[in-house]
Amino acid sequence: MREITLTVNGERRKAMVKDNELLLDVLRDKLYVKSVKAACWRGECGLCTVLMNDRLVKSCLVLAVEADGAEILTAEGLVKDGEPSPIQKAFIEKGALQCGFCTPAFVISSHKLLTMNPNPSDEEIRSFLSGLICRCGTYNQIIEAIRGAQKAYASR
């Protein structure tokens, strides 16, 4: 066991972790960041995606000790003063969610895409998000949501 420090959604948090513990499990079970979901536990579904030091990672493939000192951003972290961020608003408006289990991962990934490139082509959106699965099939609405939010990112 050793102590690690993470800045999760802007807050400094500490956790005692084992060497073989996954970032996914520490975020969910020790820090109660439940927006981070899992559907495969082996890097295939993308639902455990978080931003770690501004890079998208699958948290089921990262050891917690590797993340020591890192900044982590998840879907909850995009909410400011109780207001959802533009990308979250667009997901709501365009109906880019059904069961919602995949939604936090798509939201944080779309957010990252738009911060890098506020005007992505359809092709760029598709290739950027193809590591994630949405079984409910909200893909077309996700593209609409990204289109709906891109103005807000362009003007930042």
Added chain:
Amino acid sequence: MAGKFVGKPIPPQDAFLKATGTAPYNYDIELPGMLYAKLVTSTVPHGRIKRINVEEALKVPGVVKVVTGKDIPYMVGMYAGDRDLLAIEKVRWVGHPVAAVIAESLEAAERAAELVDVEYEELPAVFDPLEAMKPGAPLIHEHMEKYRRLPVFKPVPGTNIANKFRVVRGDVETALKEADIVIEEEFHIKHVSHAFMETQNVIAHWHLDGTIEIWTSWQNPNPVRQIMAESFGIPYNKIIVKIPFVGGGFGGKAGLGWEALVAVLSREAGHRPVKLVLSRKEQFTSGACREGFHAFVKAGFKKDGRFIAYDVKYVLDAGGYADYTVNVGRAVAYSADGSYEIPNIRCEAYTVYTNKVPTTALRGFGYSESHWVLEQVIERAAKKLGMDSAEVRRINLIKPGVSITATGERLREDVGNPRKVLESILQEIGWGKPSEKPKEPWKIRAKGVALLVKGPAQPPKAPSSAAIKFNEDGTINLLVSTGNFGQGTVTALAQIVAEEFGVPLESVRVDWIRDTHSAPYSWQTVGSRGLFTDGIAVLNAVKDAKRQIFKVASEALRCPEEYLELVNGEVRVKGKPWMKIPLKDIVMGYSYPDGTSIGGPIIGRGVYMSVHTTNLDPETGQGHPTIFHTYGGTGVEIELDLLTGEIKVLKAVQAFDIGRVINPLLLKQQFHGGFIMGMSIALFEEIKFDERGWVLNPNFTSYYVARIKDVPPVVEKFVETPQADGPYGARGVGELTMIGVAPAIANAIFNAIGVKLNNLPMTPEEVWKAIKAQRPDLIEKAVKEYQKKMKEVKAVA
């Protein structure tokens, strides 16, 4: 009638929580003092359990108990009643749970599970349902006559047939002789996974007083309670089932789940709460999937295109347990005629046990299978007759108010307008107009269409109820047990209530949690029935609440009830809008200025009961199986690479006669989502087994599910022929949206190059093999085109 809310594209009410990642799913929930369970599963496909050695497992620190099947010899189930909680005496597939380890942490449970040592005496196994049906095949369930099943299901004891079902109408033998052409074919479908993103998971707490508390990721709480109460012989009110947000269901969280097992584990672990979360691998190998399927058909047509005889035998590969699949075996037979009137029909459906993973309902169950067959039969016949397949469809399409279905039901006038559905698809897809030429000359483009119809496959008595409970400020709690696993039905129900009372939508709330204790009963949330059945119950509850409200208002305003109206959340005297009382001053009782009060808290109640459904005749399958029929269809334009066999969908059209649009945004989600799931299953998905029944691809690398890059644009066409008894005229549609996709794709290819694709999935390998076998000339030509192009490219370089 354009409504304020009804008919509007309103996002699901819980979208905020979902988009912000703060919606609580069962996977996220923990109870104080909770233990973790891990399954130990069979490594042989069929065998007697000789010995289970748990000593080493018990030594792992943190392990509380190891439970085996003989400790808990219950049989459970919804329809066939054929399931044990943990294998008792024998195992029936690789993945069959034989023991469960309960520990303080998941890690300890997992470690200990690996140390449980099970010795088997292997029995001969059978993996092919056609083999399993033969006399002398190894018996998988020796005592099926003893199972507590619903009486409509007919197992054949002494065989592996879990259910046999027939639909017979007219005289097929004679009609086949009279036919001008006969199509004779075989069709096959492989097992597929629901692949809902949240794997099945349950928390159970068997309290000391015998109350059982269940938290589960399931579609509807009532069947969970029913299965447990009936299997354990416990009163229904001692079982409280709670369902928070659910990460997808698709039929795979409708029948029998893990709740009964985990409840018993909680009892065995000293009445502490226990959680079981299936891993993805366990979901593939120990959970239930969609069955494998074979069909053998003979279809007779007259020269003029009339479909006069249909003789079909279906064999369903149900795996080790067939609890819900026996019902799939009924639905596939009574839906055999699809959207057409076929005067002579005979279908036999056999649901057969094999030593493979168990199976259950999957979105559109039975209907996906019957339409995969039927819609291709139409296409084949058209070609043989030298007719346009659209014309053959038109000729045979049912006529509302006139036609009789395979089960002998005369269709109502207001059943829907399949003709309009067909024409809108043909127009949108540009039927008859050639596609644009693909850039690469070794590819071809093609268009295909499939029609479909579906109603909820349910027993004749499957009621629903709803309650409307007012709060002090006039806001409303809408109480229903309608499941909420992505379809958004509860938002549509809230829209209806807001519309009826003229209150803001935010004033109507459906809770996130469904529970059997406080929510009014509804039979199940399956078969695209939720909006229809629960919607009617909600409208009746509205009526009941209004009656109570008007009674009080009439006294308070000293005005007969018939002169009152409810507008914008106020009761007014018609024509005298200044004489009014806001709802909030009535719903807890009305007080006069002197303090005397009348009335009391308002709770409206309403029910739905299916009125025109009946049992089906056991010999002929005649009767009324469903409460409504929704007609629809899918059109596609595809591109086929003749070099690789790869199919890409370029455009899709989805048209359904939903009666009345309650929420176009929710409909759009279903139209797109169903298309994508249907396409994924059509082109990519297959659970692969080795010769010993092991699942070879229990993960999302080798079991591929459609990603965003695979998805074409989808055009939605809403056809609205109101159903007199539907809520605002609406019918259900959720599942239907995937049924037509696979046959539409296969039809496109048959249309363009005459290659028959009888098997699902249509993977590049299978498609290429089919072309190679049926049209080798096309591949040769494609290779030449490719070589020519490569030479040109090289020359330029």
